[in-house]
Amino acid sequence: MNSKRLTDNVLAQNLAGLDGWQLNDDSTAISRSFRFRDFNAAFGFMSRIALMAERLDHHPEWSNVYNRVDITLSTHDVGGLSEKDMVLARFINELGA
Numbered sequence: 001m002n003s004k005r006l007t008d009n010v011l012a013q014n015l016a017g018l019d020g021w022q023l024n025d026d027s028t029a030i031s032r033s034f035r036f037r038d039f040n041a042a043f044g045f046m047s048r049i050a051l052m053a054e055r056l057d058h059h060p061e062w063s064n065v066y067n068r069v070d071i072t073l074s075t076h077d078v079g080g081l082s083e084k085d086m087v088l089a090r091f092i093n094e095l096g097a
């Protein structure tokens with residue numbers, strides 16, 4: 001998969017179709033928080049993401065406190081956002097609703 005940094009235009013187009021994700025101040029990362037019924041649901045969600053992250057060789061920065069999962073996506077190799085972040089964010093949205 002292409003891991004070039006996305007141009008501002010392409011990034012804006014992608015974000016328009018991506019519910020809930022916030023672009024950080026310097027446009028190098030996107031973040032979203034999810035809340036679940038309990039820890040079990042939150043950790044199940046994280047487990048499904050972990051398996052996909054390995055398949056994509058693209059990994060989230062994240063933290064979990066009980067039923068909350070905070071996720072930041074960025075492509076360290078390019079110092080910003082790439083198609084891989086968009087693919088992973090879409091996958092996460094399908095899981096997390």
Ligand SMILES: C[C@H](O)[C@H](O)[C@H]1CNC2=NC(N)=NC(=O)C2=N1
Nearest residue numbers: 057058059060074075076077078
């Ligand atoms: C060597 C390995 O493919 C790279 O370090 C991958 C692993 N996972 C990664 N994940 C993220 N989020 N960004 C990267 O640049 C990245 N690079």
